[in-house]
Amino acid sequence: REPGLPPGPPTTPILGNMLIFPRSHVHLKFTEWARQYGELYSLKIGGATLVVISSAKMIREVLDKRSSTTSDRPNYHVATRVNSNLDMPWTKYGPVWRNLRRAAHDILMKSACDRHIPIQRAEAIKLAVDLLDRPEGFFTHIVRYSSSVILSVCFGVHCPTFENTFIEEFYNNQRHWDNLLKPGNSPPVDVFPILKYVPERWASWKGECDFVGRAQRKLWQGLMKECVARMKAGKRNDSFMEYIVDRKDKYGLNDEEVGWLGFALVEAGADTTSVYFQFFILMMTAFPEVRKRAQQEIDDVVGPNRLPMLEDFENLPYVNAVVNEVIRFRPITPTAVPHATTTDEQVGQYVIPKGATLFMNVWGVYHDPEYYEDPEVFNPDRFMKTPFGTKPGADDTAFRNDFVFGAGRRICPGMHLANNSIALVVTTLLWTFDFNPAKDPVTGKIIPADPNKISEGIILTPEPYKTDIRPRSQARAEFIRKEFAAARPTFEQFERSSL
Numbered sequence: 001r002e003p004g005l006p007p008g009p010p011t012t013p014i015l016g017n018m019l020i021f022p023r024s025h026v027h028l029k030f031t032e033w034a035r036q037y038g039e040l041y042s043l044k045i046g047g048a049t050l051v052v053i054s055s056a057k058m059i060r061e062v063l064d065k066r067s068s069t070t071s072d073r074p075n076y077h078v079a080t081r082v083n084s085n086l087d088m089p090w091t092k093y094g095p096v097w098r099n100l101r102r103a104a105h106d107i108l109m110k111s112a113c114d115r116h117i118p119i120q121r122a123e124a125i126k127l128a129v130d131l132l133d134r135p136e137g138f139f140t141h142i143v144r145y146s147s148s149v150i151l152s153v154c155f156g157v158h159c160p161t162f163e164n165t166f167i168e169e170f171y172n173n174q175r176h177w178d179n180l181l182k183p184g185n186s187p188p189v190d191v192f193p194i195l196k197y198v199p200e201r202w203a204s205w206k207g208e209c210d211f212v213g214r215a216q217r218k219l220w221q222g223l224m225k226e227c228v229a230r231m232k233a234g235k236r237n238d239s240f241m242e243y244i245v246d247r248k249d250k251y252g253l254n255d256e257e258v259g260w261l262g263f264a265l266v267e268a269g270a271d272t273t274s275v276y277f278q279f280f281i282l283m284m285t286a287f288p289e290v291r292k293r294a295q296q297e298i299d300d301v302v303g304p305n306r307l308p309m310l311e312d313f314e315n316l317p318y319v320n321a322v323v324n325e326v327i328r329f330r331p332i333t334p335t336a337v338p339h340a341t342t343t344d345e346q347v348g349q350y351v352i353p354k355g356a357t358l359f360m361n362v363w364g365v366y367h368d369p370e371y372y373e374d375p376e377v378f379n380p381d382r383f384m385k386t387p388f389g390t391k392p393g394a395d396d397t398a399f400r401n402d403f404v405f406g407a408g409r410r411i412c413p414g415m416h417l418a419n420n421s422i423a424l425v426v427t428t429l430l431w432t433f434d435f436n437p438a439k440d441p442v443t444g445k446i447i448p449a450d451p452n453k454i455s456e457g458i459i460l461t462p463e464p465y466k467t468d469i470r471p472r473s474q475a476r477a478e479f480i481r482k483e484f485a486a487a488r489p490t491f492e493q494f495e496r497s498s499l
C-alpha cells in the first residue's frame with residue numbers, strides 16, 4: 001500500500017488484498033472492514049486501488065462535493081466488449097456520458113415523471129388483480145409490473161403477461177449479463193490487461209460477452225423499431241424515447257446511442273424496482289404487526305371506499321417510515337455502482353489517487369451502530385423519531401434517505417419514477433391485501449419468511465420465499481376489479497403495438 005493511501009487490511013506482495021477480497025456478500029465484508037479501518041479505507045488488488053466509503057459524511061465529502069472529479073466509472077473490460085461502454089450505468093465519464101445523462105435527466109425529472117402517474121397507477125391495480133387471481137405467482141407478477149411500467153413509460157409498450165414476452169427474453173439475457181459482471185466470473189482483465197490477449201478458445205468469457213452484447217442489441221433494436229414505426233404512423237403515446245428521437249440532434253446522440261440509452265433505462269429501472277417490492281412483501285409477511293399498523297393508518301386517511309392516490313402518501317407518516325426502513329434494512333444496491341477518480345484527491349490526511357475505484361458502502365452506512373439503534377432489527381418506528389431513522393441526538397446533517405440511489409453526478413436519474421412506483425404499489429397492496437406467513441399444506445406448520453436469506457448479483461435479492469396473500473375483504477377484492485375495468489383506457493394507448 002502506497003504511503004498516503006487510507007489504511008486497510010494488510011497486503012501481500014503483487015496481489016495486494018486479492019486473496020482476501022470476498023467472492024460473495026461483498027457488502028458484509030466491506031462493513032466488517034469499515035468497523036476496523038474506519039469510514040475511508042483502501043484495498044489493493046494488484047496495482048489497482050479501491051477505496052471504500054462507509055459514512056454519510058464521507059459520501060458527501062468525496063462523492064457529492066467533489067463530483068466533478070469522482071464521477072468516472074472504473075475500467076470494465078467486460079462492459080467494453082459487451083456494449084462498447086454505451087450502456088449508461090457503465091459508461092466512462094466524458095462527452096458521450098454527458099450527452100446520455102442530459103437526455104436521461106430531461107425525461108426522468110420530476111415534472112416529466114408526473115405525466116406517467118396514470119399508467120403507474122393502472123399497473124399497480126393490475127398487479128393487485130394478478131395477485132387476486134394467482135397469489136402464488138407473486139414474484140413473477142412483480143417482475144411483470146415493474147418491467148411493464150418501464151416499457152410503457154420509455155418505449156410506449158405495455159406487457160400484460162410475463163410468459164413468452166419481451167420480459168422473459170430480457171430477464172434470461174440479464175442472468176448472463178449479471179454473471180459476467182459478478183467478481184470472479186471473468187478473469188481480472190482490468191488488473192492484468194495482458195489477459196485481454198488470451199485467445200478465445202481458452203477464454204470462454206469472451207464468447208459469453210459477445211453473446212450477451214448481441215442479445216442486448218437485438219432487444220433495443222426491436223423496441224426502437226416499434227417506437228419509430230408508431231411515431232411514423234401518427235400513433236404517439238408520449239413515451240420517453242419518442243421525446244429523445246425527436247431531439248437526438250439537440251442531445252448530440254446518434255441512433256446507436258439513443259438505442260443504448262433506451263436499453264439502459266429498462267435495465268436499470270426494471271429489476272431494481274421489482275426487488276424493492278419483493279423485499280417489501282417479505283417484510284410485511286415476517287412482521288404482521290408492522291403491516292397492520294400501516295393498514296390502520298391507510299384506513300384512517302383513505303377509508304374503504306376509494307383506493308389510495310399518490311397525493312395521500314405524504315399524509316401517511318408510518319407508511320413512509322415502513323418504506324424507508326425497508327430500504328435501510330435491505331438496501332437493494334448495497335455498494336451502489338462503483339465510481340472512479342479522474343484526479344488525485346486529498347481527503348483529510350489521505351490521498352485518493354487518480355484512477356482509484358470508489359465504493360459507496362450503503363449497507364455499512366445504514367447498519368452503523370453508532371448512528372442506528374439495533375441496526376440489524378427491522379423497526380420502522382425509528383423513522384417516526386428522526387427524519388433519517390438515526391438515534392435521537394446523533395449528528396445526522398450529512399444523512400439522506402436515498403443513498404441507495406447513489407451520489408454525486410451519477411446519482412440515479414430514475415429515482416422519481418421509482419419513488420412514484422413505490423408509493424403507489426405499497427399503498428395499493430396494503431389497502432387490498434393481508435400478507436401472512438404461509439403454512440405447510442401437509443403439516444400445517446408455519447413456513448417462516450426469513451429476511452436473512454438473500455442472494456446477490458449486482459443487486460441484493462431475497463431468496464424465493466412463501467407468503468399467504470389474501471384480500472382483506474370480498475368488498476375490497478371487488479372494488480379492485482372494478483377499478484381495473486375502469487383503467488382500460490389508460491392501458492389502451494400502450495397496446496397499439498404488442499411485444
Ligand code: HEM
Pocket residue numbers: 088089090091101104150264265266268269270272273276332333336337338339404405406407408409410411412413414415417418
Ligand atoms: C428502487 C429503484 C432503483 C434503485 C435502487 C436504483 C439505484 C441506482 C444506483 C445505485 C445507481 C448508480 C448511482 C451512482 O453511480 O452513484 C443508479 C444509476 C442509474 N439508474 Fe437507477 N435505481 C433505481 C431505479 C431506476 C429507474 C426506475 C431508472 C430509469 C427509468 C433508473 C435509471 C438509472 C440510470 C440510467 C443510471 C445510470 C446513471 C449514470 O451512470 O449516470 N434507475 N441507479
